[in-house]
Amino acid sequence: MGLLRYAIRRFLQAIPVVIGIVTITFLLTDAIPGDPVSIMLGPSPSAEQAAEIRAKYGLDRPLYVRYFNYLADVLLHGDLGRSLYYNVPVSQKIMERAPVTILLLLSSYAFAIAAAIPLGIISAKRRNQPTDHVSRVVALVGVSTPSFWIGLMLIIVFAYHINVLPATGLVLPWAAPASVEGAQTQLDVVVASIEHLLLPTLSLGTLQMAAIMRIERSSMLEVLGQDYVRLARAYGIPERTIVTKHAFRNAQLPVITVVGLQLTSILGGAVLTETVFNINGMGRLIITAINNQDFQLVMGTTFVFGLTFVVGVVLTDLSYAYVDPRVSYDEAD
Structure with missing residues (x-):
């Protein structure tokens, strides 16, 4: 039971790290210069078309609103958003690649x-x-x-x-x-x-x-x-x-x-x-997302890579007990 309690505790401790990954990725992606709407519709889109696309993907909302909506979608629903470039759910492209x-x-x-x-x-x-x-x-x-x-x-x-x-x-x-x-x-x-x-x-x-x-x-x-x-x-x-x-x-x-x-x-x-x-x-998918300023896809692929690393580190800690029986996972440790 000591190992099980330790595993649960380590995965709970990883939650703030995952939130940090989502936050940093969101803010850095938003700071990327350029306009994804221009890439989707061309250099001179009409005002009506641009407004429609921005409303569809929530790009017309304030930064903090988009951030909390995205954080809630990722953590509560596992929804990584919809790709601007491929026009399909980000999770679908990730599952393909x-x-x-x-x-x-x-x-x-x-x-x-x-x-x-x-x-x-x-x-x-x-x-x-x-x-x-x-x-x-x-x-x-x-x-x-x-x-x-x-x-x-x-x-x-x-x-x-x-x-x-x-x-x-x-x-x-x-x-x-x-x-x-x-x-x-x-x-x-x-x-x-x-x-x-x-x-x-x-x-x-x-x-x-x-x-x-x-x-x-x-x-x-x-x-x-x-x-x-x-x-x-x-x-x-x-x-x-x-x-x-x-x-x-x-x-x-x-x-x-x-x-x-x-x-x-x-x-x-x-x-x-x-x-x-x-x-x-996934590597080529990230490059494609960056080249086309597909913010949702960049954030989704980066989140998956970060989550993979966090899970890998936790599993590494848990594997110590198998290799070295002297390792203890009691609460006092």
Whole structure:
């Protein structure tokens, strides 16, 4: 029950953060120069047409009225408004694009974690050896290189010169075979999806992989230097057993923290990655909304990204108990 009470308390504490996200996003979006009505109707709309559009979307109301109406719609009804550019509910566009971005984020995280943890462990076990030096250089390059530049280089090499992987677009693995060019079975669709995912996954996941690997290495080095590890070695316990059963789990708390906090960079990187690889996900949707001054869509997509990060941070806190039983969630703590 301690964990359940803590989870409820943490989610309740996240409510003011969500309200802050809505408030800041609303005010910044309203401060964007330009007139969305001019974009919708052209540079010289008639006064009647402009007034009709402003009344339809509530743009003729005072700022504080629009803010409290929007806040109430979001928090009480889950209504993110109606897109000015697409003329459909914002939630509808988000539901259309979200699966693409979720697939890209999950594949990037899977690549980052699967590559970073083994490399971090190997680097820690072979400290100051050639393997460690190579791993550290790879991590340094990874955290120093923008994801969009990596994406462009991958396109030049693997799509243009070698021509073995597609450079643009994304195929969803659950799409119908009839909607995918050259696919006859669902297995063909999955294979096409993997081929389209490889380059954007490497582009978006490299930064996360490098950051996680550095933390994994540092954490493992710290744990491997603890007294109980030295005692285990003195008793003749094999090094593999020490690493996998004694050191690994205790070294994961910092790694879990950085994995949760990497949500900010991976969500931001998704915007650039989707633009580079011409993927119609949430990132491209935000760019389209900004270019067309679609205030409702900008606020809706930003709110969803912010809410995703808040939920990720809370889940990161809750995962500590599973990794380290010493973590307590009693009220007194």
